[in-house]
Amino acid sequence: MHLGKPGYAFFTSSMVILAFATLFSVAIFPNFMLSTIDPAYSVTLDNARSSQQTLGTMLIIAAIGIPCVLSYTVTIYWIFRGKVKLDPHSY
Numbered sequence: 654m655h656l657g658k659p660g661y662a663f664f665t666s667s668m669v670i671l672a673f674a675t676l677f678s679v680a681i682f683p684n685f686m687l688s689t690i691d692p693a694y695s696v697t698l699d700n701a702r703s704s705q706q707t708l709g710t711m712l713i714i715a716a717i718g719i720p721c722v723l724s725y726t727v728t729i730y731w732i733f734r735g736k737v738k739l740d741p742h743s744y
Contacts (some may be wrong), residue, residue, distance in 0.1 A: 671733060685701055688694035703711075737743075 680687070683698045684695045686696040688696075
């Protein structure tokens with residue numbers, strides 16, 4: 654920041670955070686969360702994933718939901734486009 658380059662400072666601090674997260678993930682690799690009670694209770698890669706049927710269902714829901722959300726967003730932006738005009742009837 655003392656060089657007057659805030660974009661560079663943001664980028665480098667983001668890369669440091671990403672490097673720490675990557676190193677931590679590599680260090681505990683097949684586990685996502687380590688259990689302090691018993692290592693058998695740790696959340697691993699195998700027991701954290703969903704079944705194929707669940708993933709297929711979620712794909713269908715997302716395929717229907719994303720176009721609905723996008724069309725709603727476009728409609729709302731279209732309805733409320735333009736500058737706000739203050740007149741005697743506005744509050």
